[in-house]
Amino acid sequence: MEAEASVTTAPAKIIELVEKMLALHKQLPEAATPHEKTALERQIEAMDGQIDALVYELYGLTVEEIAIVEAMGK
Numbered sequence: 001m002e003a004e005a006s007v008t009t010a011p012a013k014i015i016e017l018v019e020k021m022l023a024l025h026k027q028l029p030e031a032a033t034p035h036e037k038t039a040l041e042r043q044i045e046a047m048d049g050q051i052d053a054l055v056y057e058l059y060g061l062t063v064e065e066i067a068i069v070e071a072m073g074k
Contacts, residue, residue: 021047
């Protein structure tokens with residue numbers, strides 16, 4: 001039952017994170033300082049990693065499968 005709950009909440013969490021990430025992307029051109037731009041980029045990168053982890057969990061990928069997917073993305 002717990003696995004079922006995470007599967008149903010994962011898509012909602014992914015949508016939430018994507019919306020937040022898009023908002024951060026919109027803020028990038030308005031960054032007043034290089035420090036502010038770097039902070040926004042780091043937040044975007046962290047959210048991207050969270051989204052990836054949720055997708056991996058949603059599809060039930062193993063550590064080996066995740067390594068293959070991530071190697072293909074580089």
